[in-house]
Structure formats: structure tokens, C-alpha cells
Amino acid sequence: MFDYLIVGAGLFGAVFAHEAKKNGKSCLVIDKRNHSGGNIYCRQTDNINVHEYGAHIFHTSDKTIWEYIQQFVQFNHYINSPIANYKGELYNLPFNMNTFYQLWKVQTPKEAQQIIASQIADLNIQEPQNLEDQALKLVGKDIYEKLIKGYTEKQWGVSCTQLPPFIIRRLPVRFTFDNNYFNDTYQGVPVGGYNKIIEGLLDGIETRLNIDFFTDRNQLTKLAHKIVYTGCIDEYFEYQLGELEYRSLKFEHEQLDMQNFQGNAVFNYTDREIPYTRIIEHKHFEFGTQKTTIITKEYPVQWQRGMECYYPINNEKNTQLYNRYKDLANAENNVIFGGRLGEYKYYDMHQVIGAALKSVQKEFNHEI
The missing domain is CATH 3.40.50.720 (NAD(P)-binding Rossmann-like Domain)
Known part of the structure; x- marks a missing residue:
């Protein structure tokens, strides 16, 4: 026993x-x-x-x-700094002054805050009722449409209006030039x-x-x-x-005969047309210099009994x-x-x- x-x-x-x-x-x-x-x-x-x-x-x-x-x-000292790809446009994540500059060419926090405020002024969102409300209140229409909506709806398989607001609260929004995805020590x-x-x-x-x-x-x-x-x-x-209920994932691993495929460990694909949510290039997690590389495309899928449960x-x-x-x-x-x-x-x-x-x-x- x-x-x-x-x-x-x-x-x-x-x-x-x-x-x-x-x-x-x-x-x-x-x-x-x-x-x-x-x-x-x-x-x-x-x-x-x-x-x-x-x-x-x-x-x-x-x-x-x-x-x-x-x-x-x-x-090691790896810092997670994903890149978002929206229809070929590249943006730094999480949402920070680099992202705002890439979108609007603003150079100061005040300018970025003014744009976000102007984009949601007519929405009158007091207490967000769903993820869409919460995202709009945090970062405005442009970022929501380009970097949140498509990615999130692929990830969860439902409209952002059907998801609870707390999901998006995990994402940092910064008015500094800081691409570190996590706030942790x-x-x-x-x-x-x-x-x-x-x-x-x-x-x-x-x-x-x-x-x-x-x-x-x-x-x-x-x-x-x-x-x-x-x-x-x-x-x-x-x-x-x-x-x-859960969401599941499907992974497509591919070994490539090249030293460097995308130059970053994590690329998020935020438009709905591309079926996967991200491509991972694993060697960059450990600053690898191997002659080949391995990438993984990550596809969210509807969970059914017998499948792995992820979320x-x-x-x-x-x-x-x-x-x-x-x-x-x-x-x-x-x-x-x-x-x-x-x-x-x-x-x-x-x-x-x-x-x-x-x-x-x-x-x-x-x-x-």
C-alpha cells in the first residue's frame, strides 16, 4: 500500500x-x-x-x-516580448508606448491617452459587461480591432461580447516603452x-x-x-x-533547415483569416544558435470529450x-x-x- x-x-x-x-x-x-x-x-x-x-x-x-x-x-534571463502580426503589420506586445507609436506615431503618454479617450468617448462604458467593453475601455477601438478581437475570438471560439471581462484584465497596458510581457519580479x-x-x-x-x-x-x-x-x-x-467546457489546442511542429525563422520566440497572429493564433520558435527561449530551427503553429479547437483540456x-x-x-x-x-x-x-x-x-x-x- x-x-x-x-x-x-x-x-x-x-x-x-x-x-x-x-x-x-x-x-x-x-x-x-x-x-x-x-x-x-x-x-x-x-x-x-x-x-x-x-x-x-x-x-x-x-x-x-x-x-x-x-x-x-x-x-536564464529570457524576457517574454511577443510580436503581433496583423495582416503583415507588426506591433510590440504587450500594449505599450512602442505599440502606440507603431499605430499612431505618438511619442508621449499624454498623446496616446488622448487618442484612446477620443476613441471611446461616445461609448459611455461605465462598468464593462463583457470582454469587448473591457478591452475598448482599456485601449480604444484601433487596438481592440487589430490586436484583440480576432485573436481572442479565435482563441475562445465565441464573440468577445460573450466572454467575461476579467480575461482581458490579465494583459498589461503601459504608457512606457517596455516590451516585457509580464509585470513579475x-x-x-x-x-x-x-x-x-x-x-x-x-x-x-x-x-x-x-x-x-x-x-x-x-x-x-x-x-x-x-x-x-x-x-x-x-x-x-x-x-x-x-x-x-474547455478549449483545446492543436500543435503543428515543423523542423526547418535554417538558423532563424522569425527572430523572436513568439509571434501572435491577430486577424481572423489566419487560423492559428501564434507561431513559436523554440530555440529563442534559450538563445539557441543551432543550424536548424523548429517552429510550432498553435491552433485553438473546440474541445470534445477525449481531447486534451487546456483552458x-x-x-x-x-x-x-x-x-x-x-x-x-x-x-x-x-x-x-x-x-x-x-x-x-x-x-x-x-x-x-x-x-x-x-x-x-x-x-x-x-x-x-
């Missing part, structure tokens, strides 16, 4: 397993994929670490989380790839891959006193209250359904639910680690 069966070898499960082992507990980690690491897994090809499930840039302002993750890997990409983090976390812990929890649920459950479950919460309860759709309908599933989860005595899917929440990597450590503190009743 193990003390814990951990379903999912992503960040939440790996952090919990690592800390449980430090507390003298035995863990069995299982994952239905043929590798550990969840969505931060990197596949190495020609000495390039390919972010197999989309771009991952670690960022946090929490010094404790930053120091915790550095036990396992050294980080600490930022970087692991030297040698993200696999080193998971390998460090799961060192000395039995991990079995290609194991689907739901294929042999009864037998697997008997192997441990408690379960840490990081899969979809509605699937755990056999969808008895209905399906939660929970946290609108009012789904939030209400999740809260009903959460009531069922709270009634489970020997199951801990965690991670983006287990908690139906959009988590960045540092937030997943923080949530896992909080769960460990609650379980073992002491500070990390």
Missing part, C-alpha cells in the same frame, strides 16, 4: 509527491501520457527543447516560489528545459506512465490510502452533473456547474483535487506550485 496515489505527473502532482516524500510518505504517481511533466514537457530535437504543448515562460513575484523552483534548475526559462524540474521533483518516487486512471479505477484506488487527483473534476464524477471556460454557467462539482469533491474523504483541471481554474505555473504547496501545508499541518 502507498500512502498516496497521485493521478497526473504534471506540476501539481509532482510538487505534492516531492513534499509528501519529504514528510516520510510513500507515493505512486501515474499518468496516462507516455511522459511525465504534463503540459510543461519538452521534447529535445537537434539540441532544441521543444515546448510540446505550447510556450511556457516561468514568471512570478513570489520570492518563496522562485526560490523553491530553483532547487531543481537554473533559469522574476522571469526566465529553465536552462536545459522544463523536464529538469519534473525529474528533480519526482526523483526517487515511483512513476508509472501510460496508465489511465479510469481504465482500472477500482484496482488503482486500492493501491493507496489517499488519492491526489489532478484530472478533470467532472470526469472524476463521471459527468453526473454534466460536462464542464477552462470560466463563464457564469461553467462556474456554477463547477461549484456543484466542488461540493461533491468536498464530500470525498480521501481525495485531494488540484491543478488547472482538478480545480477548473486558469493557473500559471507559479500558481500551480503555490496551490500544491498550500495543499501540502493543509495535509501535513505545517509550513513548507
Whole structure:
């Protein structure tokens, strides 16, 4: 018997397993994929670490989380500075004075603020009711039409008027010449790839891959006193209250016989006509100088049961359904639910680690 069966070898499960082992507990980690690491897994090809499930840039302002993750890997000084391509026009992201200059040739914050104010003066947006309202209030019509609307509607598969306003609030708007996408104190990409983090976390812990929890649920459950479950919460309860909604992604990886394809790690394609949302050139995350390069086109797709779940759709309908599933989860005595899917929440990597450590503190009743 193990003390814990951990379903999912992503960040939440790996952090919990690592800390449980430090507390003298035995863990069995299982994952239905043929590798550990969840969505931060990197596949190495020609000495390039390919972010197999989309771009991952670690960022946090929490010094404790930053120091915790550095036990396992050294980080480089990569700063995320995406470029937006709108029908061949290039703009810096996030929205800042470089973007405003590229759009309007303004050179001062006051000029940019005046243009934005003039573009929304007749809209009378007091309390934004949806993402479109929120975006217009933040950055005006030009930026909304060119850099937000098409990209967002591709990403989520619905009109911006049907999306909650909080989604766009995550994006920085700056009246300085600063292309750093994140406001966080600490930022970087692991030297040698993200696999080193998971390998460090799961060192000395039995991990079995290609194991689907739901294929042999009864037998697997008997192997441990408690379960840490990081899969979809509605699937755990056999969808008895209905399906939660997600967005999924399709990735097209391509190896090119050239040293440099686009000159930047991340290019966003913001018009609706191009079906993918972005192209990632992986070598730039680690300042690579290899003779070849690998790019990935990222296509958002409508999720259906059996597909990978990437983004929970946290609108009012789904939030209400999740809260009903959460009531069922709270009634489970020997199951801990965690991670983006287990908690139906959009988590960045540092937030997943923080949530896992909080769960460990609650379980073992002491500070990390």
C-alpha cells in the first residue's frame, strides 16, 4: 500500500509527491501520457527543447516560489516580448508606448491617452459587461480591432461580447516603452528545459506512465490510502452533473533547415483569416544558435470529450456547474483535487506550485 496515489505527473502532482516524500510518505504517481511533466514537457530535437504543448515562460513575484523552483534548475534571463502580426503589420506586445507609436506615431503618454479617450468617448462604458467593453475601455477601438478581437475570438471560439471581462484584465497596458510581457519580479526559462524540474521533483518516487486512471479505477484506488487527483473534476464524477467546457489546442511542429525563422520566440497572429493564433520558435527561449530551427503553429479547437483540456471556460454557467462539482469533491474523504483541471481554474505555473504547496501545508499541518 502507498500512502498516496497521485493521478497526473504534471506540476501539481509532482510538487505534492516531492513534499509528501519529504514528510516520510510513500507515493505512486501515474499518468496516462507516455511522459511525465504534463503540459510543461519538452521534447529535445537537434539540441532544441521543444515546448510540446505550447510556450511556457516561468514568471512570478513570489520570492518563496522562485526560490523553491530553483532547487531543481537554473533559469536564464529570457524576457517574454511577443510580436503581433496583423495582416503583415507588426506591433510590440504587450500594449505599450512602442505599440502606440507603431499605430499612431505618438511619442508621449499624454498623446496616446488622448487618442484612446477620443476613441471611446461616445461609448459611455461605465462598468464593462463583457470582454469587448473591457478591452475598448482599456485601449480604444484601433487596438481592440487589430490586436484583440480576432485573436481572442479565435482563441475562445465565441464573440468577445460573450466572454467575461476579467480575461482581458490579465494583459498589461503601459504608457512606457517596455516590451516585457509580464509585470513579475522574476522571469526566465529553465536552462536545459522544463523536464529538469519534473525529474528533480519526482526523483526517487515511483512513476508509472501510460496508465489511465479510469481504465482500472477500482484496482488503482486500492493501491493507496489517499488519492491526489489532478484530472478533470467532472470526469472524476463521471459527468453526473454534466460536462464542464474547455478549449483545446492543436500543435503543428515543423523542423526547418535554417538558423532563424522569425527572430523572436513568439509571434501572435491577430486577424481572423489566419487560423492559428501564434507561431513559436523554440530555440529563442534559450538563445539557441543551432543550424536548424523548429517552429510550432498553435491552433485553438473546440474541445470534445477525449481531447486534451487546456483552458477552462470560466463563464457564469461553467462556474456554477463547477461549484456543484466542488461540493461533491468536498464530500470525498480521501481525495485531494488540484491543478488547472482538478480545480477548473486558469493557473500559471507559479500558481500551480503555490496551490500544491498550500495543499501540502493543509495535509501535513505545517509550513513548507
